[in-house]
Amino acid sequence: MASHECVQLVPIFNDLATNQLDTIESIVRHHHYPAGSTIFSASDALDTLMIVASGQVKVYQLAANGREQLLYLLQTGDIDGEAALFENQQRTSFGEALVPTEVCSIRREDFQNLMRQYPSISINVLNVFGKRLSQLERQTTRATTESVEARLANYLIETAAALKTDTFKLPLKKKDLATFLGTTPESISRKLALFEQQALITQKPGKIIQINDADQLLLTE
Amino acid sequence: MASHECVQLVPIFNDLATNQLDTIESIVRHHHYPAGSTIFSASDALDTLMIVASGQVKVYQLAANGREQLLYLLQTGDIDGEAALFENQQRTSFGEALVPTEVCSIRREDFQNLMRQYPSISINVLNVFGKRLSQLERQTTRATTESVEARLANYLIETAAALKTDTFKLPLKKKDLATFLGTTPESISRKLALFEQQALITQKPGKIIQINDADQLLLTE
DNA sequence: TTAGAAACTTGACCGCCATCAAGAAAGCCG
DNA sequence: CGGCTTTCTTGATGGCGGTCAAGTTTCTAA
Known part of the structure; x- marks a missing residue:
């Protein structure tokens, strides 16, 4: 397995050279989650960016009446947690591994440094945000109409x-x-x-x- | 009215100095829309960032069956169109002035240059995106549950x-x-x-x- | 001020779909 | 392969809320 197994999967790091990927790989942390396990919960502190290296993660919210809303199904290379890379926030959703799942995480400060160092990352993150926003807008429209x-x-x-x-x-x-x-x-x-x-x-x-x-x-x- | 009337209203330009705001103001274009008029439509080319200088804009989508879904109510200082600042895309929603409305717009290339010149703008845009995403996620959850x-x-x-x-x-x-x-x-x-x-x-x-x-x-x- | 239009309210009806319940099928693991 | 659990299907029922219609209030502009 290559030393930058995680980061080379991720579109937001697309424009970087191999040695730069190595740099990034050196600051990520690796985690394993068995099928069915909870990766994060609402009200958890949100201070790391999460990258799915392999597996499948369902991200959902709980409504006041206890009903579940599945928001995203993260696959290999998808990221989550971008929503609060610049402010202290809490998570609002739950993440659960549907199959055995490998996850890499980057601490907020580290990711901020990366973005300063490699501006292309910000632009790629903006793109990811934009697509997710469009997708959610359509989902909302369909759900209600x-x-x-x-x-x-x-x-x-x-x-x-x-x-x-x-x-x-x-x-x-x-x-x-x-x-x-x-x-x-x-x-x-x-x-x-x-x-x-x-x-x-x-x-x-x-x-x-x-x-x-x-x-x-x-x-x- | 100050020469940078528009841009000083906008949170994404918060960190800039007055003379930098003047620079930005020089590249924006101004538009006026009477109450009830359409500012943009779905399938329009999306190549400018829009800033609401004054007034109120409702942003909505149309479902296949013709029903309307109101997504955002833009107020003074709000922006729209960020979703496609880096890729050629089409609009997916409609914008309509609810009251007489002043709008400033920045062309995509100009905004990209601004972001390169003033990195704080990217970070602020990411924040706006993040908040909008969280808000939409909650809205989706509530609408369906x-x-x-x-x-x-x-x-x-x-x-x-x-x-x-x-x-x-x-x-x-x-x-x-x-x-x-x-x-x-x-x-x-x-x-x-x-x-x-x-x-x-x-x-x-x-x-x-x-x-x-x-x-x-x-x-x- | 006043007519006309637009927005809002209230009532009657009914269809979609959530809920509850029970049985069938499929997946899992020794 | 057999037993157990989880998931899926199918039926019966009821309620939420959308639709249509008609009347009322509010807003707008001459």
């Missing part, structure tokens, strides 16, 4: 598009998918059954979904 | 807290407030009537709301 059916249809289509295949395995349990789409596992089951009945999709064991008619699925409201 | 009643109660309490008074005028028409909270004007009317009946608030003509029992209001689920 479209039906569960439309949200699920959209999710299926976008997942297929991202994987560039019509047949894929759902990356989440129905329960987690439900908290992501703002609905319940029962509703997901029903809507998927409905789509299958309309011949828009085909379901197979192992959470495999095949999309038969993406165009028609998109028209779902 | 809490009832209309709870969302409205929360909105009233937060508005009162921001204004540091128990009696205030709703800054939005019920229709816009509805698109912000992801509901309808009718539901807002009903819920406000309910709160008044429970003696939690008092309504007066002119969209004046007085909060009588914030603690009890917070418990609304």
Whole structure:
């Protein structure tokens, strides 16, 4: 395994040379989390940037009534914690490893120094922020204006598009998918059954979904 | 009116000296929009940073089914358009002046040069991004997990807290407030009537709301 | 001041979807 | 492979809140 295993995965360090990556690697700390373990919790102090070196992390919030909202599903190379790199803040969400997960972390002061030293990092972080903002804006709009059916249809289509295949395995349990789409596992089951009945999709064991008619699925409201 | 009327309002330029502000002021362009006019639309090219010098701008998206989602209410000193300062992108939302509004704009290249020249700007922009992200995350969570009643109660309490008074005028028409909270004007009317009946608030003509029992209001689920 | 428009309120109706419950299927581990 | 747990499906039920409609108040501008 290369000495800069973590940092070379991360888009925000894209523009740096190998020896600069080594510098960064020397200041990160490595952590391992088994599947199901909690990586951070709301109200934790937020003073490090987190990089997912391998594995999968679900980031969610808890509402006052105890219900869960899945915000992000972090994959290898994704980062989290950027929200408070410049001010003392508390976390507002929970992070949980869905599979055995390797995480690298950088302390706030170290990351601030890095940004001063390599201005391209700031620009890349701004880009990450921007994409996440746009994504969340759309998610909010859909959650409040479209039906569960439309949200699920959209999710299926976008997942297929991202994987560039019509047949894929759902990356989440129905329960987690439900908290992501703002609905319940029962509703997901029903809507998927409905789509299958309309011949828009085909379901197979192992959470495999095949999309038969993406165009028609998109028209779902 | 000072020569750097716009830029001195903006938190992201906070750390700059007066003569530096003059430099910035020299590259901004000024625009005026009457009440009700459209400032930008979805699918517009996004190549300028926008600063609200005075007035009020509502930023909203349209869902596939035509329904509106109010995302931000920009006030004096707020900025918009940061999402694409480094990449060619299109706007995904609409901006509409709610009252006569003065806007300053900075072209992307100019702003990129400013950020290189004054690194503190990048850091401030990151802060703005971070706050907006946190706010949106919470908004998403609430929209998908809490009832209309709870969302409205929360909105009233937060508005009162921001204004540091128990009696205030709703800054939005019920229709816009509805698109912000992801509901309808009718539901807002009903819920406000309910709160008044429970003696939690008092309504007066002119969209004046007085909060009588914030603690009890917070418990609304 | 006053007509007209826009915004707001109130009522009746009903559909979507969350909830509860129970049974079926799938995954896990010895 | 077999037993156990977790996840998923399917049914029945009820309530929240969206929609439509009509009346009322507030705002605006001549």
